[in-house]
Amino acid sequence: MEKVINGKAFVLENNIDTDQIIPAEHLVYSLSDPEESKMYGKYALSSVPIEKSGLPDGGIKYVAPDKFETEFPVLIGGANFGCGSSREHAPFALQKAGTKVIVAESYARIFFRNAVDGGFVIPYESVEKLNNKIKTGDEVTIDLEKNVLRNNTADEEYQLKPLGDILPILEAGNLFEYARQTDMIS
Amino acid sequence: MKMTITEKILAKSAGKTFVEPGQNIWLNVDVLMTHDVCGPPTIDIWKREFGSAAKVWDKNKLVIFPDHYIYTKNPQANRNVALLREFANEYGIDNYYDVGTERYKGVCHLALAEEGYNVPGTVLFGTDSHTCTSGAFGMFATGVGNSDAAFILGTGKIWEKVPESMKFIFDGELPPYLMAKDLILQILGDITTDGATYRAMEFDGDGVFSLPMTERMTLTNMAIEAGGMNGIIAADAVTEAYVKERTNKEYELFTSDAGAKYHSIKKYNSALLEPVVAKPHSPDNVSTVRSVEGTKLTKCYIGSCTGGKLSDFQAAAKILIGNQVRTSTFIVPASTEVAKALEVETISGISLKEIFEKAGCVIAQSSCAACLGGPADTIGRAQDDEVVISTTNRNFPGRMGSRQSEVYLASPLTVAASAINGVITDPREFL
Numbered sequence: 001m002e003k004v005i006n007g008k009a010f011v012l013e014n015n016i017d018t019d020q021i022i023p024a025e026h027l028v029y030s031l032s033d034p035e036e037s038k039m040y041g042k043y044a045l046s047s048v049p050i051e052k053s054g055l056p057d058g059g060i061k062y063v064a065p066d067k068f069e070t071e072f073p074v075l076i077g078g079a080n081f082g083c084g085s086s087r088e089h090a091p092f093a094l095q096k097a098g099t100k101v102i103v104a105e106s107y108a109r110i111f112f113r114n115a116v117d118g119g120f121v122i123p124y125e126s127v128e129k130l131n132n133k134i135k136t137g138d139e140v141t142i143d144l145e146k147n148v149l150r151n152n153t154a155d156e157e158y159q160l161k162p163l164g165d166i167l168p169i170l171e172a173g174n175l176f177e178y179a180r181q182t183d184m185i186s
Numbered sequence: 187m188k189m190t191i192t193e194k195i196l197a198k199s200a201g202k203t204f205v206e207p208g209q210n211i212w213l214n215v216d217v218l219m220t221h222d223v224c225g226p227p228t229i230d231i232w233k234r235e236f237g238s239a240a241k242v243w244d245k246n247k248l249v250i251f252p253d254h255y256i257y258t259k260n261p262q263a264n265r266n267v268a269l270l271r272e273f274a275n276e277y278g279i280d281n282y283y284d285v286g287t288e289r290y291k292g293v294c295h296l297a298l299a300e301e302g303y304n305v306p307g308t309v310l311f312g313t314d315s316h317t318c319t320s321g322a323f324g325m326f327a328t329g330v331g332n333s334d335a336a337f338i339l340g341t342g343k344i345w346e347k348v349p350e351s352m353k354f355i356f357d358g359e360l361p362p363y364l365m366a367k368d369l370i371l372q373i374l375g376d377i378t379t380d381g382a383t384y385r386a387m388e389f390d391g392d393g394v395f396s397l398p399m400t401e402r403m404t405l406t407n408m409a410i411e412a413g414g415m416n417g418i419i420a421a422d423a424v425t426e427a428y429v430k431e432r433t434n435k436e437y438e439l440f441t442s443d444a445g446a447k448y449h450s451i452k453k454y455n456s457a458l459l460e461p462v463v464a465k466p467h468s469p470d471n472v473s474t475v476r477s478v479e480g481t482k483l484t485k486c487y488i489g490s491c492t493g494g495k496l497s498d499f500q501a502a503a504k505i506l507i508g509n510q511v512r513t514s515t516f517i518v519p520a521s522t523e524v525a526k527a528l529e530v531e532t533i534s535g536i537s538l539k540e541i542f543e544k545a546g547c548v549i550a551q552s553s554c555a556a557c558l559g560g561p562a563d564t565i566g567r568a569q570d571d572e573v574v575i576s577t578t579n580r581n582f583p584g585r586m587g588s589r590q591s592e593v594y595l596a597s598p599l600t601v602a603a604s605a606i607n608g609v610i611t612d613p614r615e616f617l
Contacts, residue, residue, distance in 0.1 A: 028262035080380035088331030114331035
């Protein structure tokens with residue numbers, strides 16, 4: 001696991017559900033085929049209403065129309081990120097698009113488990129609400145050892161909640177690696 | 187120490203005498219269910235992680251219902267069903283219900299009940315967020331993703347954090363214009379879409395226990411819409427009768443101890459509640475039907491694990507009998523068993539199927555269909571800026587298809603009344 005993540009932030013509102021993260025019509029693509037699975041990156045966050053895509057002003061696609069990857073590796077969400085269906089295609093789509101870390105006030109249970117157990121993205125919880133403080137396009141640095149998000153554009157720093165029980169799974173890579181390291185499976 | 191029903195079932199599954207909220211425990215899984223959207227990627231992960239020696243931990247405990255994208259020409263969707271078929275053949279999975287055969291069932295959550303996989307006191311996981319539906323049978327049931335499911339497939343085990351419990355009590359039988367859908371939407375309006383995140387939602391009171399199993403399943407089905415880990419209703423004589431008709435598996439009845447600890451307890455007087463809708467674009471954006479009466483509709487939809495059970499169609503038929511719909515209306519029986527029942531069950535000597543046909547409804551084949559939009563050729567899919575009223579479970583942007591569409595969620599009674607008038611209508615107008 002990287003110790004420091006740098007890049008541009010993309011800001012979203014509360015209650016981003018998995019249909020907005022990856023619309024159901026796209027769930028037909030293979031997740032294991034390297035070429036076909038790129039489609040998940042292409043359509044990541046494609047159902048977020050355009051006026052709310054990239055706050056505060058909106059109007060920004062997470063992945064540009066002719067691309068398979070985003071220029072924003074850090075997602076800033078609000079409360080209840082990832083609510084809705086259990087589709088693991090959601091954190092997978094974000095990983096495919098190039099999302100490395102999400103910082104949100106809170107997560108829906110299944111999305112959170114999927115992000116961690118599948119080893120797709122790091123789901124950090126913020127101490128305070130950040131989707132009204134950080135702007136899409138701001139350059140941010142996340143220090144995973146100090147649990148701090150630094151907004152380099154605005155010259156501000158915010159505390160993140162320690163990853164706690166999920167840290168060993170994230171460090172191992174996914175639930176299976178963790179289970180092998182702890183001799184639960186061979 | 188006092189425990190809730192959820193805590194007791196989790197303790198049993200973990201081989202412990204006592205568990206408490208916040209504790210991380212490893213559970214022994216009684217049933218793992220998957221379908222055509224999440225089954226193939228789950229199998230891929232299982233093969234990748236367990237290698238050539240990958241073994242299904244217990245063939246009798248794996249159940250596969252293709253149900254999401256069935257009646258479509260989409261090649262990738264059809265390939266996913268073919269992958270399930272190959273897997274079932276290769277590994278000898280008897281509990282596979284193939285498309286295009288007599289065994290095909292339709293929507294997994296209802297199929298689990300009908301085929302006798304819902305057994306009081308057991309633990310069921312599924313690769314679908316609405317797996318919580320099975321909690322109506324006094325069991326622990328919850329949804330997981332593909333990685334967790336692949337882990338279960340190889341080991342029969344999974345970790346969970348013991349949830350805090352919230353109790354929702356409905357005092358008094360429901361008046362004839364209310365359905366379980368109104369109750370759960372009312373709760374969602376009160377506690378919002380993250381009001382029960384990582385918690386158990388326990389439903390109680392004579393209002394709940396006077397309901398048939400299929401209505402109870404509507405309550406537990408939408409626990410996930412509040413972020414709930416599971417919904418649960420203790421099994422009673424009604425549950426036992428349903429279960430005994432479907433399986434001879436042994437079951438164990440659990441109830442919450444008097445004095446068990448709850449995060450919160452909320453009480454409702456059934457007689458004081460009104461028919462409600464969830465307005466676009468969230469299941470917690472709840473108002474009375476009266477407050478949005480007259481909203482013009484372009485489509486009405488009765489179907490899905492939430493609102494496509496026999497009791498849902500009986501309710502809708504009660505209103506539609508002898509009437510004509512003014513808006514295009516889709517009837518999508520959740521399971522093939524329900525589809526057959528529409529031909530047999532009658533009101534005033536007329537079959538439900540005939541009532542719907544005479545009213546001008548389109549009757550579709552059993553599957554998840556347009557509840558989640560699906561491929562472009564899915565029947566009933568929301569197009570362009572359509573305004574839809576639906577008995578389904580979610581109305582997030584784009585959920586039923588077009589991102590420009592607006593979806594109202596309501597009970598089958600309310601949807602049927604609205605279909606007749608072409609505008610949102612309180613069912614009391616027809617009762």
